[in-house]
Amino acid sequence: MKTILILTSKDVPQFKAEPLQELHAEMANNGYEVIYPDSREDLIKLIEQNPRVASVVFDWDDFGLELCAQISELNEKLPLFGFANQNIVLDVNLADLRLNLSFFEYHMGQAEDVFAKIRQGVEAYVDEIMPPFTKALFKYVDENKYTFCTPGHLGGSAFLKSPVGSIFYDFYGPNTFKADVSVSMPELGSLLDHSGPHKEAEEYIAKVFNATSSYIVTNGTSTANKIVGMFAAPSGSTIMVDRNCHKSLTHLMMMSNVTPIYFRPSRNAYGILGGIPKSEFTREVIEQKIAATPNASWPTYAVVTNSTYDGLLYNTEWIKKTLDVKHMHFDSAWVPYTNFHKMYQGKYGMSGATVPGKVVYETQSTHKLLAAFSQASMIHIKGEVDHETFNESFMMHTSTSPQYGIVASTEIAAAMMKGNSGRRLIQNSVERALNFRKEIKKLRAESTGWFFDVWQPEGIEEADCWPLKPEDAWHGFKNLDADHMYLDPIKVTILTPGMSKNGTLEDSGIPASIVSKYLDENGIVVEKTGPYNLLFLFSIGIDKSKSLKLLRTLTAFKRAYDQNMKVKNILPGLYAENPSFYGEMRIQELAQGIHDLMRKFKLPDMMYHAFEVLPQQEMTPHQAFTKVLNDETEEVYVEELVGRTNANMILPYPPGVPLVLPGEMITEESVAVLDFLLMLIEIGKHYPGFDTDIHGAYKQDDGRYKVKVLKK
Structure with missing residues (x-):
C-alpha cells in the first residue's frame, strides 16, 4: 500500500x-x-x-x-x-x-x-x-517461528519435499501456508473459547454489524443455523420453521428431538419463493397449528428465511414486535450487506434496537455476497443470552482445528464494510444492478420481436427496496399483505418468454434452462434457474465489464435463437452429452419441446397447488431419522409415494428448499407435490442434459427414480 x-x-x-x-x-x-x-x-x-x-x-x-x-x-x-x-x-x-x-x-x-x-x-x-485478529495473524507470520505442532505441513515446508507438493505450494503461494496455523498459538487466542485476538475480532464484527454479540463460524451458515437452533430449541420443545427453509434446518430437526410446525409461504407461477403472510405470525393462527399438531406446545424458537432465495425481504420490525416467541432467528445467508445501506433499514434482523423479552439471531453467509473465503459465516445476536451455554452449542458444530484463513477473511469482510468506504461498496453494487435492470428494459423496448424482461415493478427509476403491493400484477403473488415484502435491487431476476404476467403459459416459449446452458457455455454462471426465470446476484465483486458481458451474451442468445441455429452449434456441451438425440435438432425445436411439456403438466397451476397443501406429518423428522438409522426403510419408485411415510428429505434444485420432509406422507390431498416431482423427472427423461438434481431421489438404470420410505 x-x-x-x-x-x-x-x-x-x-x-x-x-x-x-x-x-x-x-x-x-x-x-x-x-x-x-x-x-x-x-x-x-x-x-x-x-x-x-x-x-x-x-x-x-x-x-x-x-x-x-x-x-x-x-x-x-x-x-x-x-x-x-x-x-x-x-x-x-x-x-x-x-x-x-x-x-x-x-x-x-x-x-x-x-x-x-x-x-x-x-x-x-x-x-x-486492519482488524485485530488479522493484524495478529500477519504479525505471527512475519515472526517466522519454528513450530513442532500441527498442521503437519509446517508453514508449507512439507509440501516442498515432494514434486506434486511443490506444484501445490507454488499455486497457492507461501503466505497461505504460513498463515495456516495450529490452535496451539497462544498469541492468536482461541476461536473455541473466544479469547485473545479471536475475541477482539468478534467484538469488532458485532460493532460493525449493529449486534449485541457476534460469532465467527468457519464451516458455513449451514452450521451457523444448527448452532443457533441447537441452543434455542431444547429437546422436546416445539419450533416454528419457514417451510421454504434451507436444508440445514431440516437437518437440525433430524438431529434434535423437536416438534415442528410450519410457516406457510407462497409461490407464484414462475416458481419464485414468496413471503410468509402476516397472519402466520399471529397468536391465533399459531394456536390453530399447535392444536392440529400432536405433542405441540407454544414454540420457543422460530426461524424465517430473510431474504428469500429470490431477494424478497420482510418488514422485520413488524415480525419482531408481533411474533410471540423468545428466540427469533432470521436465516439471512444471502444478505450480509443489509446493515450498510439505509434502504434496508427495518428489513433485516439486526436492524433497530433490542426487543424486550426476545432474542434475535441473524445468520449470514459472509462468503456469499461479501468478500470472504468459502465457508466464512457469522452469527449475530441482538439481546442477551447465556454465552457459556451458547458456546457449548457452538463447539458441538465447530472443528477444534479451525482454518485461520477463513477466520481472517470473515473479519476482513467486516472491516471492508466499516465506515464510508463500506457504504460506498454497497451503493456501487446497488447502482450497477439498477443500471443493468434499465439496460434490459431499454433493449426490450428496442428489440424486434421478443427480448428478456426483468421481474420488478413497472417504471422504476431510483434504487430502493421496492414494495410488493397487493394491487400490482408484476409479482404474480396472490393475496399479498401491504407493507410486508420488499424486493432487493441487488438480486436481479431475468424473465424468459413463455409465461404471461397473469401466470398463464403462452403458445410458445423459451425455458430458462436453455438460456442458462448457453450462458454457461459462454463462461457465465447463473445463481438459480427456474422454469422461465434466471437469478443473478450483483455482489460487490461485480464490475461494469462483467455486467456488460452478461448483456452481450443475452443479446447473442437472442440472435442465435432468432436464426434458429442448430443445437450442436449453439450448445456444443449439451450436444456432446447425446449427439444421436440432438443430431440436427435446432434451438427453437428444443425450446418449444420443453415448453410443450410445461404446458402438458400445466406448470402455473402446479406451482400454486404443489405448495397449497403440505404433506401429512406422520412423525417428526427426528423420529423418522431414528428409524432410518435402525434400517427400518425400503425403496419405492417415486410414483408409488402416495400413502408412504418418507424417510429422507426430498429437495429439488432449484430452488433448493425441502419439498417433502422426513416423517411426512403424500396423500391424495397433497398429491400435487408428487405431480411436481414427476414433471421434473419427465423433462429430464425426454431431453438429455435437462435432468433436475433431486436430493433424496435416486436415478435407476431404467431412468426411473426411487426414494426411501419407512417400512410399514
Whole structure:
C-alpha cells in the first residue's frame, strides 16, 4: 500500500514546485509510487478505483476543505496532507472535523522530515484499518517461528519435499501456508473459547454489524443455523420453521428431538419463493397449528428465511414486535450487506434496537455476497443470552482445528464494510444492478420481436427496496399483505418468454434452462434457474465489464435463437452429452419441446397447488431419522409415494428448499407435490442434459427414480 496522490494546480510556481520535486524524489527512493492527478475530479476517481492509495498530498491554497470533505465521503480514514504558503490563514476549525488532515509549509531542504511524517501517517492508517485478529495473524507470520505442532505441513515446508507438493505450494503461494496455523498459538487466542485476538475480532464484527454479540463460524451458515437452533430449541420443545427453509434446518430437526410446525409461504407461477403472510405470525393462527399438531406446545424458537432465495425481504420490525416467541432467528445467508445501506433499514434482523423479552439471531453467509473465503459465516445476536451455554452449542458444530484463513477473511469482510468506504461498496453494487435492470428494459423496448424482461415493478427509476403491493400484477403473488415484502435491487431476476404476467403459459416459449446452458457455455454462471426465470446476484465483486458481458451474451442468445441455429452449434456441451438425440435438432425445436411439456403438466397451476397443501406429518423428522438409522426403510419408485411415510428429505434444485420432509406422507390431498416431482423427472427423461438434481431421489438404470420410505 504505497501509492501517494499529489494534487496541485496546473501552473505551479517555482517556490512550490521545487519542494514538491524534492519530496517526490524522497518518496520514490523509499519505494513509494507517486501519481499526479490532472484535476480534482481525476483525484476522486483515482481514489474510487484504486484502494491501494495510502495518502493524498495537495495544495491547500488551491484545494481546501471542500476537497477534504469529498475524500472523506469515500474514505474518512485516508491521511490527507495540505501544503500551504506560510502566510496563509487556515480558516478551519479542525476540532469540529473528523478529517485525518495535517499541514506542511513549502520549504526547500525539508523533504526528508516531511516524508517521515507522511510515512508515519500511512503506517498509522494501515494499522487503524486492519482488524485485530488479522493484524495478529500477519504479525505471527512475519515472526517466522519454528513450530513442532500441527498442521503437519509446517508453514508449507512439507509440501516442498515432494514434486506434486511443490506444484501445490507454488499455486497457492507461501503466505497461505504460513498463515495456516495450529490452535496451539497462544498469541492468536482461541476461536473455541473466544479469547485473545479471536475475541477482539468478534467484538469488532458485532460493532460493525449493529449486534449485541457476534460469532465467527468457519464451516458455513449451514452450521451457523444448527448452532443457533441447537441452543434455542431444547429437546422436546416445539419450533416454528419457514417451510421454504434451507436444508440445514431440516437437518437440525433430524438431529434434535423437536416438534415442528410450519410457516406457510407462497409461490407464484414462475416458481419464485414468496413471503410468509402476516397472519402466520399471529397468536391465533399459531394456536390453530399447535392444536392440529400432536405433542405441540407454544414454540420457543422460530426461524424465517430473510431474504428469500429470490431477494424478497420482510418488514422485520413488524415480525419482531408481533411474533410471540423468545428466540427469533432470521436465516439471512444471502444478505450480509443489509446493515450498510439505509434502504434496508427495518428489513433485516439486526436492524433497530433490542426487543424486550426476545432474542434475535441473524445468520449470514459472509462468503456469499461479501468478500470472504468459502465457508466464512457469522452469527449475530441482538439481546442477551447465556454465552457459556451458547458456546457449548457452538463447539458441538465447530472443528477444534479451525482454518485461520477463513477466520481472517470473515473479519476482513467486516472491516471492508466499516465506515464510508463500506457504504460506498454497497451503493456501487446497488447502482450497477439498477443500471443493468434499465439496460434490459431499454433493449426490450428496442428489440424486434421478443427480448428478456426483468421481474420488478413497472417504471422504476431510483434504487430502493421496492414494495410488493397487493394491487400490482408484476409479482404474480396472490393475496399479498401491504407493507410486508420488499424486493432487493441487488438480486436481479431475468424473465424468459413463455409465461404471461397473469401466470398463464403462452403458445410458445423459451425455458430458462436453455438460456442458462448457453450462458454457461459462454463462461457465465447463473445463481438459480427456474422454469422461465434466471437469478443473478450483483455482489460487490461485480464490475461494469462483467455486467456488460452478461448483456452481450443475452443479446447473442437472442440472435442465435432468432436464426434458429442448430443445437450442436449453439450448445456444443449439451450436444456432446447425446449427439444421436440432438443430431440436427435446432434451438427453437428444443425450446418449444420443453415448453410443450410445461404446458402438458400445466406448470402455473402446479406451482400454486404443489405448495397449497403440505404433506401429512406422520412423525417428526427426528423420529423418522431414528428409524432410518435402525434400517427400518425400503425403496419405492417415486410414483408409488402416495400413502408412504418418507424417510429422507426430498429437495429439488432449484430452488433448493425441502419439498417433502422426513416423517411426512403424500396423500391424495397433497398429491400435487408428487405431480411436481414427476414433471421434473419427465423433462429430464425426454431431453438429455435437462435432468433436475433431486436430493433424496435416486436415478435407476431404467431412468426411473426411487426414494426411501419407512417400512410399514
